[in-house]
Amino acid sequence: MAVAEVARPGDQPDPEVRERVLTLPDRFRAEAADGFAADFALDIEGEVYRVAIARGRCRVRREDPAFPSARIEVGRDTWLDLDTGRVSSIDAFLQDRLRVRGSVEYAVRMQSLFHFTGRRRTAQDLEHRSVRVGRHVLSSYVFGHGPPVVLLHGLAATKLSYLPLLPALARNHRVIVPDLPGHGESTKPRASYTPGYFASVILGLFDELRLDRAAVIGDSMGGRIALEVAAESPDRVQALVLLDPAAAGVPFPLYVRLLRMLPTGVGAVPIPLRKRIVAFGIRSLFSDPDRLPRGAYLAGADEFIRIYRHGRARMALLSAIRGLMTDDEDRFWERMAGIEIPTLVLWGNEDRLVPVRLGRRLAETMPGAQLVVLPGVGHVPQFEVPEDARRRVQAFLDAI
Numbered sequence: 001m002a003v004a005e006v007a008r009p010g011d012q013p014d015p016e017v018r019e020r021v022l023t024l025p026d027r028f029r030a031e032a033a034d035g036f037a038a039d040f041a042l043d044i045e046g047e048v049y050r051v052a053i054a055r056g057r058c059r060v061r062r063e064d065p066a067f068p069s070a071r072i073e074v075g076r077d078t079w080l081d082l083d084t085g086r087v088s089s090i091d092a093f094l095q096d097r098l099r100v101r102g103s104v105e106y107a108v109r110m111q112s113l114f115h116f117t118g119r120r121r122t123a124q125d126l127e128h129r130s131v132r133v134g135r136h137v138l139s140s141y142v143f144g145h146g147p148p149v150v151l152l153h154g155l156a157a158t159k160l161s162y163l164p165l166l167p168a169l170a171r172n173h174r175v176i177v178p179d180l181p182g183h184g185e186s187t188k189p190r191a192s193y194t195p196g197y198f199a200s201v202i203l204g205l206f207d208e209l210r211l212d213r214a215a216v217i218g219d220s221m222g223g224r225i226a227l228e229v230a231a232e233s234p235d236r237v238q239a240l241v242l243l244d245p246a247a248a249g250v251p252f253p254l255y256v257r258l259l260r261m262l263p264t265g266v267g268a269v270p271i272p273l274r275k276r277i278v279a280f281g282i283r284s285l286f287s288d289p290d291r292l293p294r295g296a297y298l299a300g301a302d303e304f305i306r307i308y309r310h311g312r313a314r315m316a317l318l319s320a321i322r323g324l325m326t327d328d329e330d331r332f333w334e335r336m337a338g339i340e341i342p343t344l345v346l347w348g349n350e351d352r353l354v355p356v357r358l359g360r361r362l363a364e365t366m367p368g369a370q371l372v373v374l375p376g377v378g379h380v381p382q383f384e385v386p387e388d389a390r391r392r393v394q395a396f397l398d399a400i
Contacts, residue, residue, distance in 0.1 A: 017080070020079070021049050024114055037053055040069065040070055040107075041064055041068035042079075048062070049062055058113075072099070089111040090126065109128055131208050134201070139184060141159055142177075146172045148176060148213075149173045149217060151176070151218070152222030153180060153220075154246070161382070164383055176205070189312075193323050195327065202225065211236070215400065217241040221246045250324070250358070275298065279301040285380050292383060339366050340367045340368045343368050343369040349377065352379070
């Protein structure tokens with residue numbers, strides 16, 4: 001059911017903007033909401049609307065909600081471009097045309113909840129899908145058309161880690177980007193979140209989406225899981241793209257090694273998360289943090305704090321850290337020698353988290369691997385050098 005409420009008297013709003021916003025309930029896609037609920041503050045050049053999504057309904061009124069799930073700030077022209085589908089929410093965010101406080105995940109997803117003005121939705125438009133795999137429900141982006149590509153994010157991250165790659169990949173591929181079990185918007189039951197466990201769930205995702213074979217892209221811990229998927233079921237992996245993967249032998253700092261000694265249940269204890277400290281931690285992944293605007297780090301910190309304020313998320317994170325640290329290093333490298341799948345390994349030579357020497361060892365060990373070392377790049381090449389990363393990934397997949 002859709003409900004629109006007439007704007008209250010006050011400052012004269014832009015008539016075209018007001019008309020478009022107030023028709024959102026009539027264009028609401030209840031099937032795309034799929035149980036989703038959120039309270040948005042949509043700020044269009046100081047003109048603020050409350051867009052409330054709950055129980056398969058959409059309500060809009062001109063007011064500024066006190067505690068929105070996400071505050072979205074856009075200019076008039078950007079809003080009209082988003083509303084007509086001339087620009088995607090992903091591109092608008094990456095171009096700093098759409099600024100977010102609160103949940104970036106919700107802000108990116110918002111566009112998918114409505115029909116566009118003036119055109120039909122196509123396979124290139126982002127869609128959200130909740131995929132049940134055993135006792136997990138994986139929050140996933142599924143869009144694009146062509147050979148399937150599954151993208152796996154890193155530890156304590158979400159599917160948002162791949163935003164710079166997604167629009168380009170979706171032009172020629174069916175793109176599937178889940179939040180890993182225990183992460184992001186996916187469910188977080190108690191489990192032993194080892195690389196093998198993650199891989200079993202991802203292969204279950206293949207089954208649910210009827211993927212006989214797919215290319216798999218993984219960054220950091222996602223790269224480690226991608227390698228596990230390939231080792232377990234090489235016939236289902238067409239190609240691998242690894243971005244600074246967390247191969248066995250990562251030199252974990254002392255404070256992380258100490259976490260291994262804590263029982264997982266400790267994660268249920270509430271802990272204060274300071275936005276400035278979280279933002280600093282995200283910046284430390286970059287060789288040159290100035291490559292992204294300050295607002296992007298604050299938005300990333302908001303997203304991290306929103307997720308890890310919950311005990312189940314913290315327990316899953318501790319379990320995943322323990323799973324990486326208990327890897328059998330000798331067995332890992334022995335299995336890597338048996339993976340003959342075509343593999344592109346991209347590695348920032350200034351990665352302070354996972355040293356590039358592990359990339360060289362991977363390239364020497366895996367028969368089908370080629371290593372590209374990116375100068376002046378840290379742990380997240382898809383954000384630090386997005387054009388270069390996109391070009392290399394697309395060229396590799398096209399060749400395969």
